[in-house]
Amino acid sequence: MARIIKSCLQSALKCVNLIMAMVGIAMILYGFWMVRIWQRDMGGSSFDDFNSTAPWFIYTFLGTGITLCLLTCLGHIAADTANGFCLFCYMVIISVLLLVETGIAADVLLNSEWEKDLPEDPTGRFHDFKEFVESNIDIFKWIGFIIFLGQGLSVLSAMALRACGPNQCSNYDSDEEFNQTRLPLINNHPQQPAYVIVDPPFANKNEAWNMNK
Template sequence: MASILKSCMQSTLKAVNLIMAMAGIAMILYGIWMLRVWQRDEADSSFDDLDYTAPWFIYTFLATGITLCLLTCLGHIAADSANGFCLFCYMVIISVLLLIETGIAADILLNSDWEKDIPEDPTGRFLDFKEFMESNIDIFKWIFLVIFLGQGLTVLLAMALRAFSPNQSSNYDSDEEFTQARQPLVNSHAQQPAYAIGEPPFANKNETWNMNK
């Protein structure tokens, strides 16, 4: 029963990881498209109109997508091997990511001037993406909710799967082995030969003395 439950949790963790994989691949593809459009616009611009500010929004978008794909690979390896160390690293990284996402969401919801906290995007893709999100806010709410809940579910599954994994770091000796190690050494004196009941202990010495005579 335990092995079946463990196998089900491994399959569920792999399936939930696919959500982050699809989101990461979509972000990478969209980031590559934005980068190509920005490079094309710069090639068509004159030398005086060029802005040498780094396109931070495109690079951040690409880095986030790559990070999600790497986390998916780590989660798949951790779920397949059920290794305690891999599961622990996976839980820590996902928990940190959840805290960052929660902080960003709280800043956007509570701070009306949150746009002033970020640098200006020279490509203009940030404003385009913002307008696209505002026009499809209901769809993006569900997407973000699914991703957020999926990440939280992966943490819970990793914790449960780690509880089922064997504890390889606590390979202690048994009490019987310690008892055997603490036993006193065998007496160096030779054991006396066993005597019959009622026979005096010096009987063998007398017989040996008579034979010598």
């Protein structure tokens, strides 16, 4: 029973962990597309025009996507091995990521001038992405909800799997399979009398003494 529960938790953690993998891959692909568009725009301008301000939005987008993919790999390894240290690191990173996302969402919703806190984007990709999100706000609300839900379920699944322990199931199996075979071997040792080895010499002497009579 414990093995079945642990297997279900491992499968659940891998499934919800795939949500971040899909988001990370989508962000990387979109980031490469923005890099290609930016390089095409740079073709008709000198590099000094873009050197004043770095394309921070593209770098941030790519970095976030790569981080999510690496975090997905860590979550898959932690779910497969059920190692307590890996699960703890995974839970801490996901919790920090949730806090950062919550802070960003609160700043965007509560601060009407949140764009002034960001540096200027020379590529113009940030403005285009903002307009794309605003034109499909209902879809992005569901996407954000699914991401938050998947990360929350990842933390809960990792906590439950860490509570089960890495070797708990194997200990139960070894107790059930081998204890019944070990007990007779242990109980047989005290049943063997110590004088059995000495009996044959005495028996031979008695027979020889009776024959001499």
